[in-house]
Amino acid sequence: MRKGKTFILCGPSGVGKGTVVARLLAQDPTLYFSVSATTRPPRPGEVDGVHYHFLTREQFEEWIAADEFLEHAQFVGNCYGTPRKYVDDAMERGRDVLLDIEIQGAEQVHRKRPEAVRIYIAPPSWAELERRLVGRGTEDMEKVRSRLERGRQEFAAAKDFDYFVINDTVEHAVSELRAIMRAEHCRPAERLDMIDRY
Amino acid sequence: MRKGKTFILCGPSGVGKGTVVARLLAQDPTLYFSVSATTRPPRPGEVDGVHYHFLTREQFEEWIAADEFLEHAQFVGNCYGTPRKYVDDAMERGRDVLLDIEIQGAEQVHRKRPEAVRIYIAPPSWAELERRLVGRGTEDMEKVRSRLERGRQEFAAAKDFDYFVINDTVEHAVSELRAIMRAEHCRPAERLDMIDRY
Numbered sequence: 001m002r003k004g005k006t007f008i009l010c011g012p013s014g015v016g017k018g019t020v021v022a023r024l025l026a027q028d029p030t031l032y033f034s035v036s037a038t039t040r041p042p043r044p045g046e047v048d049g050v051h052y053h054f055l056t057r058e059q060f061e062e063w064i065a066a067d068e069f070l071e072h073a074q075f076v077g078n079c080y081g082t083p084r085k086y087v088d089d090a091m092e093r094g095r096d097v098l099l100d101i102e103i104q105g106a107e108q109v110h111r112k113r114p115e116a117v118r119i120y121i122a123p124p125s126w127a128e129l130e131r132r133l134v135g136r137g138t139e140d141m142e143k144v145r146s147r148l149e150r151g152r153q154e155f156a157a158a159k160d161f162d163y164f165v166i167n168d169t170v171e172h173a174v175s176e177l178r179a180i181m182r183a184e185h186c187r188p189a190e191r192l193d194m195i196d197r198y
Numbered sequence: 199m200r201k202g203k204t205f206i207l208c209g210p211s212g213v214g215k216g217t218v219v220a221r222l223l224a225q226d227p228t229l230y231f232s233v234s235a236t237t238r239p240p241r242p243g244e245v246d247g248v249h250y251h252f253l254t255r256e257q258f259e260e261w262i263a264a265d266e267f268l269e270h271a272q273f274v275g276n277c278y279g280t281p282r283k284y285v286d287d288a289m290e291r292g293r294d295v296l297l298d299i300e301i302q303g304a305e306q307v308h309r310k311r312p313e314a315v316r317i318y319i320a321p322p323s324w325a326e327l328e329r330r331l332v333g334r335g336t337e338d339m340e341k342v343r344s345r346l347e348r349g350r351q352e353f354a355a356a357k358d359f360d361y362f363v364i365n366d367t368v369e370h371a372v373s374e375l376r377a378i379m380r381a382e383h384c385r386p387a388e389r390l391d392m393i394d395r396y
Contacts, residue, residue, distance in 0.1 A: 163384040
């Protein structure tokens with residue numbers, strides 16, 4: 001059986017990654033979407049192991065010490081991380097893994113797993129991203145501007161990514177992502193075994 | 199308009215590249231299949247510019263001197279080469295280019311155009327390749343054995359190719375090739391311009 005691969009998805013806030021990921025998972029139920037661990041307390045309706053793996057700060061620090069995270073970081077006083085074991089289990093069972101993480105996290109994963117494929121989901125334009133962020137109506141202009149500024153900085157850091165997918169329409173982005181995932185399974189490293197076995 | 203990319207297809211004699219290429223061209227008429235130049239005289243029914251660009255040896259040598267070939271080689275006393283200008287014209291007009299060439303030719307193109315994508319079309323197994331070569335019924339066992347031997351040697355040289363596509367069925371190989379061509383158009387180098395323009 002072919003082994004799964006890890007695909008790291010990064011992109012600015014508001015680019016629509018959540019929708020793209022949901023569509024990918026709906027089209028291919030063998031995909032494994034990595035659930036993050038966090039020290040943030042669960043919000044009403046959030047289920048442990050589904051929305052997050054909820055850990056105490058002590059547990060989180062034990063996991064760090066045991067190298068149980070592919071990447072981890074702090075935001076606003078809470079810790080977030082990608083547990084290694086669920087990713088590895090899924091790949092061993094032949095499932096491709098999607099990680100929806102921050103650029104800094106992608107760099108951590110890239111150092112540990114250079115074979116993980118890094119994909120940046122880009123807006124069709126910065127003006128369109130601003131329109132989407134404002135359209136959400138959930139944030140004041142101050143926050144929108146700070147998200148846009150951060151998006152532009154991260155964009156510069158993403159230039160050595162493997163792929164850039166423009167999320168102009170969800171259908172288009174999803175079909176490009178599926179082509180990328182398929183193409184990455186045609187890499188020689190994967191296929192040489194196959195041929196050498198004969 | 200996006201610029202075209204060059205895709206180099208290599209693979210052992212008998213692997214079924216011709217059928218795969220014909221199917222690709224039928225599915226996507228924007229693809230440009232590179233027509234080789236040769237000093238071999240035309241056979242009955244062969245049309246200049248369609249099957250080959252037929253050149254005199256003098257012309258061929260002038261083209262070599264003028265760096266008009268992406269790759270060229272001699273086989274059984276005749277010269278064969280891939281003319282640069284048709285490939286470049288097609289790419290400028292946004293067409294992807296397919297080159298069906300030998301491994302040595304692929305190495306020459308790779309040196310001149312490292313951005314050209316190298317794809318090795320592999321048989322599902324060496325036993326299956328032998329079966330296909332014998333099944334043609336056009337060659338004695340001596341020739342079949344020598345083609346197989348050459349195929350195995352070239353296979354070793356193809357291990358640094360970008361992709362390996364197994365031609366188990368034409369449909370499967372073609373859909374993998376289309377995914378690869380699509381994915382290669384999602385490389386950052388191509389997309390950064392797009393984003394930076396906004």
